[in-house]
Amino acid sequence: MSASEVRLAPLSLAHAPAMLRWMREPSVRWGVGVRAEPSMARTVEWIHRALSPDSGVHAFAILEAGQHVGNVVLDRVDAWLGTARLSIYVGESTHRGRGVGRAAVNLVLRHAFRTLGLFKVWLVVHEENAAARRTYASLGFVEEGRLRGEFLLGERRVDALYMGLLASEMPHVDEEVTT
Template identity: 30%
Template sequence: MPRLSGQRIMLREYRNDDLPWIRRWVNDPEIVCHLSDIFLYPHPEQSTEAFLDAMLEGSSDSRGFVIADPETEAYIGQVNLDTIDWKNRVGTVGIVIGSLDQMGMGYGTEAMKLLIRFAFREMNLNRLELQVYDFNERAIRSYLSCGFIEEGRLRERQYKNGKYSDIVQMGILKSDWKAAGEP
């Protein structure tokens, strides 16, 4: 996969030396509370290694990028197309910023915009979609600023943080992205 350059970040390939960075967030409750239930239980190092090996070998259904500092190439997070439905030209997106110190700085929004452009221009996908918990307001604002729209809700679908929360379904179409004048 090519590297993609933004103003403050780059999207690059996964590397073996990303393992310690991924291990720092994969069991951090303040980060994984916003992610899917695959992070409900602690992840052993072998699981993280297996994920990274699959990304390195291209044997995973997921395709994606590490969000990195453009000068040092240091790991900031990752943005992936977790599934791609080639027949219908649809990709399901997942993103994480791996450090609380780097959240809220716009890195995720910039990474998502780069991924959207890549998915629509280079991969010729027609639709990107994602799900987000209703209490993850920062992420929802970011996705809206990238052009995603709320398409529906699964009411009280997830039990998180001692209460039931909605899952918000969001999507962006290539035609909407073009109509918004995106590059």
């Protein structure tokens, strides 16, 4: 897989069945921190809300060589502070560990900093999510805080890590990756 095979497309209702399938997988559901039991009704409602113009949500389907393999989302956009939260999942497990996640985060950071003009992108990741932490760290995110026990993996509490990346820290990001 080359990073240039990864593209982002606006999320739409057509992506709902794959989203639901992925949300039912514990690795995705727990990694992302979804609380409610996933259902098609909730998935469709979430997409509808994300697509409404005043939602403050920028949701993208991740396409690898044209195939929908996951989603990446910016939400909680704070126009006053110039900040937004990032979340991502490569739902197709066979597509993980091949650079797709890193390339997709890279692309959405370009959108955040270059298109939206944000100051900072932040995220929350649980401390045991090695793949996600490695992905974010490799793009320059730094740990900004640790909230003890604020992430539930089933009934087990683990620490939640807040990570952030400033626009001024972006220039190192791969130039060859384009939307």
